[in-house]
Amino acid sequence: MTSCILPAILSIEPLKRITPSQFSAFNECKLKAILQSNRTDALLPIHPSAHLGTAIHKIFEKSSGGGITGDDDFKLAWANYVQEEEAKMNLSWMEKHFVPLERSVQNYEVKKQQCLLSVRNMILPQLSHSEVKGESHTRKSEEVWLQTPDGKAGGYADAIISTDFGDVIVDYKTGSIIESGHDSSEPDVHENIQLQLKLYAALYNSMYAKWPVSLRVIGMDGESYEIQFDEDECSSLLGEACQILAEINSIIMNNAESYDMMLKRLASPSPQICRFCSYRPGCLPYWEQREVEQEIDWPYDVKGIVVDKKRLGNGLILITIMPDGQSNVVKVRGLHPNRHPVLNNSYDKVSIYSMIADNVSDNYKEGLFTTIYSMS
Ligand code: SF4
Known part of the structure; x- marks a missing residue:
């Protein structure tokens, strides 16, 4: 998106299928999950760590496909994929200030070294297997497509390792795997990762009429965690996923209802979920729910009439807004004019997202993720 003017409506299309990676998202907010599945352009900046995560995932894919055989290959792939992400970010008025990723991603070098170690770990088994000329009792298949017979649920498992005891489904993660603050000796893998792996197990069962022997998630540090699963639970999760798909498609295809009503039925606004949603600017139910529950801890967003705009001595802009339905x-303050195209024009009404609270009530300042849209 090159404009700071919001689209009149968000395009919402029925879904062909539900994937294991989307399942948790549908449980949180169907509208957000549909927009992500439809690949609708994000209306707020994507975190630079997520861009780096995309680059790392591509490196893992290339490595597991045999496209990286040593440290030099890794360095080249790292440079290329990071540049690819940065080129995309440079095209976005919301994200270009996060380039280079080396500066905007915390622990960039640590992540690079962890990725290198993971790639080395991936390379070693390939070498040892070829050295023993097929005598190994394991075989690894990458990016394996699994689906139900009707294709309504399906997705690519990162890898399936065949052993003498049965197949192991493996998922690689570039983000955090363990719930923070767990106090038991056994680390707790995030619930959404567990659900994802259990759905892969059910899809595997629906394709091959047998169950995998193990489900594993592997982090960037090479640490592997086993996900315990129960076959009945996996099957019922798959049934639930197919039911969600049928429900949302019937809402989307119901022409008797208005666009606004469709959004209401699909959205589940709450501070915890909306805070991390990049569709807030176009989400009517989000703004309506903020009105209903004014006291709770919503993201620092505001929309209203611009009553004053001035450039201060430091070159930054101070904008004063009369929020919709309020009297204060x-x-x-601290808005960089080169980051916000809307400030270079005279719009009457704007919406501002992801501000940072200042010391005084009703006063805010620009943060790295602050984004402004015109609503005129
Ligand atoms: S802003 Fe909130 S309610 Fe709207 S799509 Fe995003 S998560 Fe759902």
Whole structure:
């Protein structure tokens, strides 16, 4: 998206299938999950760590396909994939200030070294297997497509390792795997990762009429965690996923209802979920719910009439807004004019997202993720 003017409506298309990686998202907010599945352009900046995660995932794919055979290959792939992400970010008025990733991603070098170690771990088994000329009792298949017979649920498992005891489904993760703050000796793998792996197990069963012997998730540090599973639970999760798909498609295809009503039926606004949603600017139910529950801890967003805009001595902009339905003005300072195209024009009404609270009530300042849209 090159404009700072919001699209009039968000395009919402019925879904062909539900994938294991989307399942948790559908449980959180169907509208957000549909927009992600439809690949609708994000309306707020994507975190730079997520861009680096995309680059790392591509490196893992290339490595597991045999496209990286040593450290030099790794360095080249790292440079290429990071540049690819940075080129995309440079095209976005919301994200170009996060380039280079080396500066905007915390622990960039640590992540690079962890990725290198993971790639080395991937390379070693390939070498040892070829050295023993097929005498190994394991065989690894990458990016294996699994689906139900009707294709309504399906997705690519990162890898399936065949052993003498049966197949192991493996998922590689570039983000965090363990729940923070767990106090038991056994680390707790995030619930959404467990659900994802259990759905892969059910899809595997629906394709091959047998169950995998093990489900594993492997992090960037090479640490592997086993996910315990129960066959009945996996089957019922798959049934649930197919039911969700049928429900949302019937809402989307119901022409008797208005666009606004469709959004209401699909959305589940809450501070915890909406805070991390990049579709807030186009989400009517989000703004309506903020009105209903004004006291709770919503993201620092505001929309209203611009009553004043001035450039301060430091070259940054201070904007004063009369928020919709309120009597107190809100001030936002420290806005970089080169980051916010909307400030270079005279729009009457704007919406501002992801501000940072200042010391005084109703006063905010620009943060790295602050984004402004015109609503005129
Ligand atoms: S802003 Fe909230 S309610 Fe709207 S799509 Fe995103 S998560 Fe769902």
